[in-house]
Amino acid sequence: MNRKLTIPPPTLESLSEGESIALLIRHSARYSIPAGEAGMDVRLTPEGHLLAEELGAFIGNRLGVLHTSPVGRCVETSQAIARGAKKNTEIVQDRLLGDPGVYVADGKLAGSTIGRLGHESVVDALIACKQLDGWANPLVATRTLVEHIMIPTRRKPGVHVFVTHDTLVTTAAAHCLEAPLTKAEWPLFLEALILVPSDNGVRAKYRHWSGRIPWL
Secondary structure (H helix, E strand, O other), X not given: OOOOOOOOHXXXXXXXXXXXXXXXXXXXXXXXXXXXXXXXXXXXXXXXXXXXXXXXXXXXXXXEEEEEOOOHHHHHHHHHHHHHHOOOOOEEEOOXXXXXXXXXXXXXXXXXXXXXXXXXHHHHHHHOOOOOOOEOOHHHHHHHHHHHHHHHHHHOOEEEEEEEOHHHHHHHHHHHHOOOOOHHHOOOOOOEEEEEEEOOEEEEEEOOEEEEOOOO
């Protein structure tokens, strides 16, 4: 197999951020989603499996909780991370991370909104905290997601992994860091929003943005 993809450097660099960190991470490399389809059944490529195993090997015995969107490619990513880490870690299917995900209030209405506006426009609206048909209040949803992630992250040391989709990583990163992210700044495969607990709140990092989450 000719390798073309690598684990994004910020993901690997994040492993030295502290004794206890959380990665809200996009799933590994997948097959292309056919135009006009939601792509719920699209799975990882062989290279995607290998990349996720490599990430697991870097994490090793530091692997803590492992939560995943129930969507197949996210479950496959989580399984590969656990294999690479050589840990028999329970993989928890977490509907805040997908199917439907914390930002969706009504799946049918949300799907209609995506069909009308397009995926990119919906993400732009979520980043800008605009209310859309079928979608939750974006900032409230981000707060719910971060608080959910920080419960196990504050409880014990380790690298706590939450496997999800680009929409969730992008929106959460934009809100946590007050960064107006554009399409060019959406996460690559296995790129993460890093969350680190501290005495005065939660520190967030995504690419070159970093800082304490202002609303926590």
